[in-house]
Amino acid sequence: MSLQLNVKEFSKIAGVSPRNLRYYDDIGLFKASGISENGYRYYTIDKVEEIHLINYFRHMGVSIKEIKKHMENRNMNEYETILQDQLKRVNEEMAELKLLEERIKKRIASIEYIRNLPPSGVITVQKLERRRILKLKKEMKEQQDWEFNLVNLQNDHKLPPSIFIGDVGFIVDMDIVDTRGPEEFSAAFLMADDPFYNHTRNMDWLEAGAWLTKYIRGDHHEAHKHYGSLTEYAKKKKLALGDFAVERTIIDHYISSDPNFYITEIQIPIVE
Secondary structure, three states, rough: OEEEEEEEEEEEEEEEHHHHHHHHHHHOOOOEEEEEOOOOOOEEHHHHHHHHHHHHHHHHHHHHHHHHHHHHHHOHHHHHHHHHHHHHHHHHHHHHHHHHHHHHHHHHHHHHHHHHOOOOEEEEEEOOOEEEEEEEEEEEOOOHHHHHHHHHHHHHHHHOHHOOOOOEEEEEEEOOOOOOOOOOOOOEEEEEEOOOOOOOEEEEEEOOEEEEEEEEOOOOOHHHHHHHHHHHHHHOOOEEEEOOEEEEEEEEEOOOOOOOHHHHEEEEEEOO
C-alpha cells in the first residue's frame, strides 16, 4: 500500500499551502488520492511530481484554466502550446516594461531640465529642436473646458492617464493676446516624445528655431500678465514674432504642493 500523507504532511513536501491544496481539489485541478476513514483528504507520494508540474506552470504565470486543460490532456503539443503562449505574454510584458523604463528616464531628465531653467522673469531667446506634439485644436474658455477636452484626447488615443503629468501645453492666439482671459486658449497639446505615442495618429510639430522665452513663477493666471513684457521686448529688439504662443506649466501641483514653486513657461516663435 502506498504511503498516505495528510494535507499538512503533503503540503510540506509539495511546497503548497494546505489552503491551496484544498482549493485545487475543489476546482478539479489537483485531486486528492482519496478520503481516509476519518473523512480527511490524503495524498500518495506519487502525486508529488504532478504538483511540481502545477507549481512550475504557476511560477511561469500560466493561468489555472490553461494548467487544468493540460493536466486533463497531457501531450507534447499541448505542452508546447502553453509554453509558446506564455513566451508571447512575457515578451509583451517586457516590451511594456521597456516603455515604462523610457518614460521614467524621461521624467528624470525633465527634473534636470527644471533644475537648469533660467531665473524666473528673465526673457531669453532659446534655440530649440523640432518638437513633436499631439494637438487638439479647440477653443477653450475656462479650466473645465481643458479638463473635458484632455479626457477626450486621452480616450480617443488610448493614452495612460499619467502621461499628462508635466506634458500638457496650450496654444495662445497672439491676435487676441491683449483681450483674452487667463484660461482662454485656441488649442491644447501634449508633448509627444513619450514612447507611448509611437503609434498615435494626427501628430503635429513645434518647428525648430528661435523662441522668445520667459519663465514665470506661478500658473496660467500669473502667466497671463506677462505677454506685454514679451511683445515689448520683441519690439525693442526688432524681433518678428509668430501668430501664436506656447504656454505650459512645468511645475504644478503634481510636482510641488506649494503654489509659490509653480513655474509656467511661455514661448513665442521668432520669425526669421
